[in-house]
Amino acid sequence: EVQVVESGGALEQPGGSLRLSCVASGFTFTSYAINWVRQSPGKGLEWVSGISGSGDTTKYADSVKGRFTISRDNSKNIVYLQMDSLGAEDTAVYFCAKDLGYSSGWGIDYWGQGTLVTVSS
């Protein structure tokens, strides 16, 4: 059974940092891209970042470019999202999501339950 489980969400002050983790199981981890998608309270879905199966290709939404860094440890089946210079606009539930393809963009077939990030003083 495919599973992706996020952790690391918390209350953080503006300007602070957080690192989200996503542990995956039930599939050949290195064959698929992993994405982070966020959803602000009562709002729609926003793709944040994606990383290819090997980790050599990373992509970011313009809204987080230069502040967020995605990485993966293929020996542990974990994907990380390092979030720096957080602002109120980053408040959202963050979903870890498995791609249908080796690179991001082909569609998302499995989603985690999400982890809540709240940025507030």
Next chain:
Amino acid sequence: QSALTQPASVSGSPGQSITISCTGTSSDVGGYSYVSWYQQHPGKAPKLLIYDVIKRPSGLSNRFSGSKSGNTASLTISGLQAEDEADYFCSSYTFSSTYVFGTGTKVTVL
């Protein structure tokens, strides 16, 4: 990358068919065959309904179908049921090798 445009809400009676549109540009929906649709119930994670414009994941009801014409993709739900009441989002691959999601549509079963 601007969000794809969806109607804010669509409603229908049980047994009816409804269609949700998803309009983008030639740099996303119109340029690629990687349009997906997702269903999201309140407080839950999204669920994949359609990928590659028209394909259904294994085991998914054939009441859900997808299509595309030009820069607009569509999701049709036939034989509407009470459990179909949820939010629906489209997504597309883009020219910059990223995703763009739709604005979302709330489906109400009357």
